Amino acid sequence: MDKPNSEQFESTEQRIFEAAHELFTLKGMAGAKMQEIADRAGINKALLHYYYRSKEKLFEAVVKAVIRKVMPKFLQILESELPLLEKLEHFVDTYIDVIRQNPFVPLFVISEMNKHPDRFFDEIVPKDLPRLDFFYKQVEEAVATGLIRPVAPRHLVINAFSLCVFPIIARPMARIILGISAEEMNQFLDERKKEVKSFLLHAIRP
Amino acid sequence: MDKPNSEQFESTEQRIFEAAHELFTLKGMAGAKMQEIADRAGINKALLHYYYRSKEKLFEAVVKAVIRKVMPKFLQILESELPLLEKLEHFVDTYIDVIRQNPFVPLFVISEMNKHPDRFFDEIVPKDLPRLDFFYKQVEEAVATGLIRPVAPRHLVINAFSLCVFPIIARPMARIILGISAEEMNQFLDERKKEVKSFLLHAIRP
DNA sequence: CCCAAAATTAACCAAACGGTTAAATTATAT
DNA sequence: ATATAATTTAACCGTTTGGTTAATTTTGGG
Numbered sequence A, B: 001m002d003k004p005n006s007e008q009f010e011s012t013e014q015r016i017f018e019a020a021h022e023l024f025t026l027k028g029m030a031g032a033k034m035q036e037i038a039d040r041a042g043i044n045k046a047l048l049h050y051y052y053r054s055k056e057k058l059f060e061a062v063v064k065a066v067i068r069k070v071m072p073k074f075l076q077i078l079e080s081e082l083p084l085l086e087k088l089e090h091f092v093d094t095y096i097d098v099i100r101q102n103p104f105v106p107l108f109v110i111s112e113m114n115k116h117p118d119r120f121f122d123e124i125v126p127k128d129l130p131r132l133d134f135f136y137k138q139v140e141e142a143v144a145t146g147l148i149r150p151v152a153p154r155h156l157v158i159n160a161f162s163l164c165v166f167p168i169i170a171r172p173m174a175r176i177i178l179g180i181s182a183e184e185m186n187q188f189l190d191e192r193k194k195e196v197k198s199f200l201l202h203a204i205r206p
Numbered sequence C: 001c002c003c004a005a006a007a008t009t010a011a012c013c014a015a016a017c018g019g020t021t022a023a024a025t026t027a028t029a030t
Numbered sequence D: 001a002t003a004t005a006a007t008t009t010a011a012c013c014g015t016t017t018g019g020t021t022a023a024t025t026t027t028g029g030g
Helices: A012-031 A034-041 A045-051 A055-079 A084-101 A104-115 A117-124 A133-144 A153-169 A171-178 A182-204 B012-031 B034-041 B045-051 B055-079 B084-101 B104-115 B117-124 B133-144 B153-169 B171-178 B182-204
Strands: none
Touching (some): A012 A034, A012 A055, A012 B104, A055 A084, A055 A104, A055 A117, A104 A117, A104 A153, A104 B104, A133 A153, A153 B171, A153 B182, A171 A182, A171 B153, A182 B153, A182 B182, B012 B034, B012 B104, B055 B084, B084 B153, B104 B153, B133 B153, B153 B171, B171 B182
């Protein structure tokens, strides 16, 4: 007999993980309840403890997976072989796209990192994260050849991240600051890729 | 007889509010517990319900006070009579200062706004928030006179906010991205005011 | 000094929570 | 087919949580 359930093709463990991912990113560790996760996964609550021993373990699994998947992705763009200006444009385009598709993930990561900084540095963040050595060198060379004005490479990185991430994760706050409707806000975010690229490149031109 | 307690000069209601403010901003609504708040305020748990009827009411009181105090402050800087470029520098200086002194408040506001957007727009955000009409006009004039290159005023506002706020609220994440120690991160944030001002002004120069 | 109102507390309660257990069901290999 | 292991469930347990109650203490005005 077939089960009456809908998603037959993922394993129970996967279903649990996805439900947990959804609710943890939406409500945080304390806000998401085990029963809720079980309901969303369409299984009994005891199964959560069968596959993941405790709430903390389940939470850690989600956080670890998110970080290990997302973090290297963007550092790799910065470490790629593209010319500096193209690279910055590519970074903005792909980063804004991904964050708009998963708007809750970055805020979740930032929040939980602030609540338990030690855990992250000790256990969760992968030790083999790409360093930005190549990118830094590239910036210094661009400064030396006069392609761009003198800028501190580390600040450039953080500025690029800030301009991409913040308006999306702080979307309701931005709406209030600008005093615009939800539709206007959507339009505003649609303009962002172009505006951020322009802003970044103008900021570093010689 | 004097009470053995330390802060004699604030009312009980104030003490409760401050304890709640501290714990809510630190742990969020779900993460902060009523007993914890009572302990920190040095009073019996029932007093929380005596002064504020429920956890939600207490939470709302804190959120409302924070927003009503912080939000107009910065919009007013943008609406002040200063010349545009000085105004932007002043904005960056004061904003970065305030956020570094209360690093958890903006993340708290952003998080809770994302969790309950409706409540904020309906109940919490003051209806008389300053509009940025004067600032927008000022930017357009500066563009017309050639003081700055053509920029979309609303994007300029959000860019300024992003560059100031994000590195501070995402401090642990920034540390990981940059791969630097806690002390280096402090130094990095110390450099921020100068760097952001420079970055902003270079980005909009003609 | 007295008394009514306000402030504060200890004890308690029901619901929600994370977690466990033992039994039942399903899958797997022989 | 059958025995064994893996999976799933219903029922339960102790603790924590937000909230209440009734009694006690403190306060302030007449």
